[in-house]
Amino acid sequence: MLGRKSIKYYRKAGHWSDDGEWISGSEEVGTISASCQPLNQNEQAQYIKPSAGGESIYGALKLYAATPLRTSKQETAQEADEIEYIGRRYKIVDVQPYQSGLINHYKMIALEVDAHAD
Numbered sequence: 001m002l003g004r005k006s007i008k009y010y011r012k013a014g015h016w017s018d019d020g021e022w023i024s025g026s027e028e029v030g031t032i033s034a035s036c037q038p039l040n041q042n043e044q045a046q047y048i049k050p051s052a053g054g055e056s057i058y059g060a061l062k063l064y065a066a067t068p069l070r071t072s073k074q075e076t077a078q079e080a081d082e083i084e085y086i087g088r089r090y091k092i093v094d095v096q097p098y099q100s101g102l103i104n105h106y107k108m109i110a111l112e113v114d115a116h117a118d
Helices: 041-047
Strands: 005-016 022-037 060-065 082-085 088-098 105-112
Touching: 041 060, 041 105, 082 105
Parallel strands: none
Antiparallel strands: 005 022, 005 082, 022 060, 060 105, 082 088, 088 105
């Protein structure tokens, strides 16, 4: 994978309480070697939804790496990993394995985290 660089990622730990409530834990920081690229037009149409004014609210990118990051999983309350890229945070929303045996890798889609969300 051309153009790989070290990307910082954040993973939240947590656990279920005795009464069935999810309690977020500490945030672990790690690094992954990945190639970051903009989305193509088909990917933009699939992942980026325009605002009422017709402009996209969030940035998005795709990463290619040998190691997958995590998406959120409702059934386990697993929170999605986030990456930091050029001073912005992005949440991993999709992970697609490409395991052909030639150059195994994962394609990951990340959407910019809305700093103004509640």
